[in-house]
Amino acid sequence: MAKSIDISDLNIYYGDFLAVEGVSLSIPARSVTAFIGPSGCGKSTFLRSLNRMHEVIPGARVEGKVVVDGQSLYDPSVDPVEVRRMIGMVFQRPNPFPTMSIYENVLAGLRLNNKRLGRAEADAVVEKSLRSANLWEEVKDRLGKPGMGLSGGQQQRLCIARAIAVEPQVLLMDEPCSALDPISTSAIEDLIHELKTEYTIVIVTHNMQQAARVSEDTAFFNIAGANKPGKLIEMNPTKKIFSVPDEPATEAYISGRFG
Amino acid sequence: MSTIEAKAGSPKRRLGDLVFANLTRAAGLTILLALAGVAVFLTIEGIPAFTAGPEDLKGASSFVVYVWPLLFGTLLAAALALAIAVPLAIGVALTVSHYAPRRIATLIGYLIDLLAAVPSVVYGLWGGLFLGPKLVPLYEWLADHLSFIPFFAGPASTTGRTILTASIVLAIMVLPIVTAISREIFAQTPRLNEEAALALGATRWEMIRLSVFPYARSGIVSAAMLGLGRALGETMAVAMVLSASGVVTFNLISSTNPSTIAANIALTFADATGIQVNALIASGLVLFVITFVVNFAARWIVSRSEVSV
Numbered sequence: 001m002a003k004s005i006d007i008s009d010l011n012i013y014y015g016d017f018l019a020v021e022g023v024s025l026s027i028p029a030r031s032v033t034a035f036i037g038p039s040g041c042g043k044s045t046f047l048r049s050l051n052r053m054h055e056v057i058p059g060a061r062v063e064g065k066v067v068v069d070g071q072s073l074y075d076p077s078v079d080p081v082e083v084r085r086m087i088g089m090v091f092q093r094p095n096p097f098p099t100m101s102i103y104e105n106v107l108a109g110l111r112l113n114n115k116r117l118g119r120a121e122a123d124a125v126v127e128k129s130l131r132s133a134n135l136w137e138e139v140k141d142r143l144g145k146p147g148m149g150l151s152g153g154q155q156q157r158l159c160i161a162r163a164i165a166v167e168p169q170v171l172l173m174d175e176p177c178s179a180l181d182p183i184s185t186s187a188i189e190d191l192i193h194e195l196k197t198e199y200t201i202v203i204v205t206h207n208m209q210q211a212a213r214v215s216e217d218t219a220f221f222n223i224a225g226a227n228k229p230g231k232l233i234e235m236n237p238t239k240k241i242f243s244v245p246d247e248p249a250t251e252a253y254i255s256g257r258f259g
Numbered sequence: 260m261s262t263i264e265a266k267a268g269s270p271k272r273r274l275g276d277l278v279f280a281n282l283t284r285a286a287g288l289t290i291l292l293a294l295a296g297v298a299v300f301l302t303i304e305g306i307p308a309f310t311a312g313p314e315d316l317k318g319a320s321s322f323v324v325y326v327w328p329l330l331f332g333t334l335l336a337a338a339l340a341l342a343i344a345v346p347l348a349i350g351v352a353l354t355v356s357h358y359a360p361r362r363i364a365t366l367i368g369y370l371i372d373l374l375a376a377v378p379s380v381v382y383g384l385w386g387g388l389f390l391g392p393k394l395v396p397l398y399e400w401l402a403d404h405l406s407f408i409p410f411f412a413g414p415a416s417t418t419g420r421t422i423l424t425a426s427i428v429l430a431i432m433v434l435p436i437v438t439a440i441s442r443e444i445f446a447q448t449p450r451l452n453e454e455a456a457l458a459l460g461a462t463r464w465e466m467i468r469l470s471v472f473p474y475a476r477s478g479i480v481s482a483a484m485l486g487l488g489r490a491l492g493e494t495m496a497v498a499m500v501l502s503a504s505g506v507v508t509f510n511l512i513s514s515t516n517p518s519t520i521a522a523n524i525a526l527t528f529a530d531a532t533g534i535q536v537n538a539l540i541a542s543g544l545v546l547f548v549i550t551f552v553v554n555f556a557a558r559w560i561v562s563r564s565e566v567s568v
């Protein structure tokens with residue numbers, strides 16, 4: 001059920017401001033693809049255009065093509081709500097629903113999809129998702145407690161459980177570990193390793209080691225200067241990017257000789 | 260530790276703090292004193308009414324019998340007004356905060372705020388002379404077809420000056436404040452929570468249910484309470500719209516209606532003498548107490564539901 005994504009000539013705007021220009025790349029299925037690049041180069045913007053979350057910002061729009069498994073996401077006949085059900089997202093800051101219990105947080109997406117869910121069925125989904133997110137052992141005795149009562153790292157894993165409970169075909173993660181300690185980070189990296197057997201995963205990260213550890217392919221984005229659009233510099237297998245990148249700019253960035 | 264800190268702070272700054280602290284304290288005390296003053300006045304001046312006879316109470320045998328229909332009318336009109344205004348206000352506030360394009364949203368916002376600037380006498384005139392007569396056909400229809408519901412038992416008023424008309428006018432009057440507060444709170448829903456719902460594939464309405472309403476719930480209750488305060492105490496509009504006859508009935512569309520405490524005070528105060536004045540003041544005390552009770556009850560309900568979350 002995992003799917004590949006083909007992007008061609010994508011321009012992404014905030015109103016009149018061109019934030020990302022001319023990106024073409026292919027994200028393979030059942031694999032982890034990392035996006036790296038300096039702050040403000042448009043990684044988040046690009047990621048959000050892959051599940052049509054970009055357009056929820058007033059004035060934001062996209063030109064170009066994003067094709068998932070033969071289906072063009074920006075086709076006028078495509079409902080953005082359906083796209084987001086198929087392509088899940090985990091944000092930089094954990095955002096469980098504050099008034100919901102852990103249990104209900106995991107089920108939130110499913111409840112949107114089909115409201116009728118038997119108790120046993122719901123229990124099974126909650127346990128499976130929380131186990132996949134490496135959170136089950138920590139919360140199994142307090143599923144009825146608010147999701148906000150968990151630590152930051154646990155909340156982030158709860159958000160991952162919530163995202164995978166609906167069994168999306170693609171999982172987008174925007175710096176999922178940036179607010180976490182090394183232990184939670186490594187728990188989430190383990191999780192990404194396990195998830196890639198079933199999901200297509202795209203992860204934005206500022207942590208080079210993390211990109212090197214978790215991803216098969218890496219795309220490097222860069223920006224020429226303030227108020228210039230971000231561009232894709234190169235995309236290659238992670239091993240190659242971190243040893244013999246094609247572009248000098250990539251080399252400079254990953255070796256810290258940036259700017 | 261504390262002595263070191265005290266020395267470190269510059270004297271000038273501390274003087275400012277002191278002045279400000281005392282100013283705020285004085286402001287807080289003023290409110291408490293004003294409230295206490297009103298309560299004391301109402302109580303002292305109201306006491307003679309409790310022993311008053313029928314001649315001073317419009318024929319009622321005791322003060323309780325006198326004030327009960329008024330209290331009933333007050334609560335009924337206010338409750339109806341809120342039942343109409345709150346859903347409408349939430350709808351308008353949501354339109355402004357989450358649905359309408361920005362320019363139209365701002366325009367709607369201005370128009371709603373403008374409603375608040377219309378004096379209540381104008382609402383009274385409009386309700387009694389225009390809205391009431393216009394509603395007569397509706398009331399007749401209700402009396403013909405839905406008279407099995409006690410609210411619409413009829414016979415329908417021929418002037419339209421019913422408690423339902425008064426409640427509709429009240430609803431329009433409380434709409435601006437409830438809308439304005441709800442709109443502020445809806446707009447403050449954290450972006451993060453809204454995007455959490457959207458990214459799961461929520462439609463806009465589902466996003467509002469998942470993120471906006473849970474966040475705004477206690478604020479909506481506060482907004483409704485402010486509206487309720489206005490509806491309970493509103494005088495002129497009710498006095499001018501309602502043809503009151505001091506009954507206790509749930510029939511909303513007939514020509515015999517309960518009056519409200521505030522309207523009753525406004526209508527009879529000018530001609531009242533002696534103990535009659537005390538009776539009016541005592542009814543004011545009842546209104547004062549009821550407003551407090553309702554407010555506290557609502558806050559208690561909100562705080563309880565907050566804890567259990």
Ligand SMILES: Nc1ncnc2c1ncn2[C@@H]1O[C@H](COP(=O)(O)OP(=O)(O)OP(=O)(O)O)[C@@H](O)[C@H]1O
Nearest residue numbers: 014017019038039040041042043044045046057230
């Ligand atoms: N909501 C917005 N409205 C207008 N411009 C925006 C908005 N969000 C981002 N931008 C602009 O788009 C450009 C790309 O931003 P984006 O957040 O995608 O960068 P990023 O690569 O994710 O950076 P970081 O690594 O700091 O998260 C920036 O110039 C930013 O100012």
Ligand SMILES: [Mg+2]
Nearest residue numbers: 043044045174
């Ligand atoms: Mg970002």
